[in-house]
Amino acid sequence: MTTPPDGPPELSDEDTKLVVLARGALARAETSTSAAVRDGDGRTYAGAPVAAQTLSLTGLQVAVATALSSGARSFEAAVLVNGSLDDPGLATLAEFGAGAYAVLTDGSGHPVGRQDVG
Secondary structure: OEOOOOOOOOOOHHHHHHHHHHHHHHHHHOOOOEEEEEEOOOOEEEEOOEEOOOOEEOHHHHHHHHHHHOOOOOEEEEEEEOOOOOOOHHHHHHHOOOOOEEEEEOOOOOEEEEEEOO
16 A cells, blocks of 8 residues: 555545545445545446345445446546455456556545555
């Protein structure tokens, strides 16, 4: 994870919007993790984990799949609330996001790190 030597990364206004969306998904799904992504056109999508006998997805995978199924062709950024850098959704984000990055936050939405993925 890339974290500046002087502390956690500062969030842009657009990244703060992703945090708000991801935390909303976390609250609605009553789960401990969630994610939100911004596509190349600036549209945003949020997701919470899905756990069923026949399907298991992380919140990031849900957000990325929702974006792709809505016509997104590229990604700029993702926020993972209580997520980790081993999330399998990061590979898909990188596949469609040259220059994309992911911001990890704690459950309160405070950034703890940033990683370039594309």
